[in-house]
Amino acid sequence: MRTLAPLGRRRVAVRGAADVGAYRVLHAADPEGPLPQAGQFYMLAAAEGWGAGADERPYLPRAFSFLDATDGRLSFMLEDVGPGTHRLAQLGPGDELWLTGPLGLGFRAPDDGRRALLAGGGVGVPPLSAWARELTRDGCDPTAVLGFRDAHHAAGAALMADGDVTVATDDGSVGHHGLVTDLLAAALDEDDHAVVYACGPPGMLEAVRALCAARDVPAQLALEAGMACGFGACYGCVVPLAEGGYVRLCVDGPVLDADRLGHVPVH
Numbered sequence: 403m404r405t406l407a408p409l410g411r412r413r414v415a416v417r418g419a420a421d422v423g424a425y426r427v428l429h430a431a432d433p434e435g436p437l438p439q440a441g442q443f444y445m446l447a448a449a450e451g452w453g454a455g456a457d458e459r460p461y462l463p464r465a466f467s468f469l470d471a472t473d474g475r476l477s478f479m480l481e482d483v484g485p486g487t488h489r490l491a492q493l494g495p496g497d498e499l500w501l502t503g504p505l506g507l508g509f510r511a512p513d514d515g516r517r518a519l520l521a522g523g524g525v526g527v528p529p530l531s532a533w534a535r536e537l538t539r540d541g542c543d544p545t546a547v548l549g550f551r552d553a554h555h556a557a558g559a560a561l562m563a564d565g566d567v568t569v570a571t572d573d574g575s576v577g578h579h580g581l582v583t584d585l586l587a588a589a590l591d592e593d594d595h596a597v598v599y600a601c602g603p604p605g606m607l608e609a610v611r612a613l614c615a616a617r618d619v620p621a622q623l624a625l626e627a628g629m630a631c632g633f634g635a636c637y638g639c640v641v642p643l644a645e646g647g648y649v650r651l652c653v654d655g656p657v658l659d660a661d662r663l664g665h666v667p668v669h
């Protein structure tokens with residue numbers, strides 16, 4: 403599902419920000435923007451102090467899935483992993499953002515009477531949270547399994563506002579002690595008439611892809627790649643397909659059917 407972005411970037415006000423465990427949630431006004439589809443993303447850059455560091459980083463905008471889009475307000479969830487996320491995590495009311503989007507292709511509804519099973523981890527939560535909200539609004543009853551490193555990161559599970567959520571942590575400090583794919587396998591053992599929707603680190607997505615392929619369960623994966631433009635111009639985000647050839651993740655994804663991939667690439 404694709405909502406087309408208006409031409410050009412928009413300068414918008416930051417309305418608020420809060421820490422949720424290891425993550426930062428950022429709220430921005432976007433009164434002019436169209437309503438995005440879950441799984442679509444935005445290119446963000448701080449209006450001030452971007453490209454201004456000693457080594458000029460961050461220079462290009464960075465890609466972020468939206469967490470929520472309501473009443474002209476967009477919310478994002480990010481983890482401070484580098485110069486771009488670090489700068490964005492410093493923003494608060496009174497600051498402004500450059501924003502382009504919504505971009506890319508989002509999730510498609512389950513067909514064939516299948517149930518929606520959402521699987522993710524870490525900063526994979528935002529598109530799954532937005533998708534759970536859309537599914538619930540449309541009368542589906544999504545189930546989610548989420549994996550995190552530890553209790554500090556697992557606080558991010560609270561950002562899944564809709565559906566049943568079960569958590570796994572690597573260190574066992576919250577929920578199941580182990581991998582999110584353990585929970586996914588158990589859920590599919592119970593009932594595999596499902597479509598799996600997944601977002602998370604490449605290793606997790608590859609495990610989800612392989613697990614679903616082995617069980618002949620359809621899956622839609624929201625992938626990540628380094629993105630320089632976000633709208634198809636730079637070819638920096640290409641991923642190889644099982645049938646040969648490549649797609650640009652920013653226009654043909656970031657959500658791709660898992661069976662189009664031989665494996666999930668690590669960028």
Ligand SMILES: Cc1cc2nc3c(=O)[nH]c(=O)nc-3n(C[C@H](O)[C@H](O)[C@H](O)COP(=O)(O)OP(=O)(O)OC[C@H]3O[C@@H](n4cnc5c(N)ncnc54)[C@H](O)[C@@H]3O)c2cc1C
Pocket residue numbers: 443460464465466467468478479480481482483484485486487488525528625626627628629656669
């Ligand atoms: C469609 C899409 C949606 C995204 N949604 C979110 C989101 O909701 N929240 C969020 O926190 N992040 C999200 N990301 C990831 C985010 O855009 C990148 O991590 C970004 O590069 C961070 O910028 P930085 O300057 O902070 O770090 P960088 O200097 O760019 O990178 C810091 C570290 O992260 C690694 N890295 C960078 N980019 C990626 C990537 N795309 N995949 C895997 N590892 C990477 C680098 O190798 C490095 O170790 C998304 C990416 C895409 C493509």
Ligand code: FES
Pocket residue numbers: 628629630631632633634635636637638639640650651652653
């Ligand atoms: S990010 Fe430039 S083509 Fe995809």
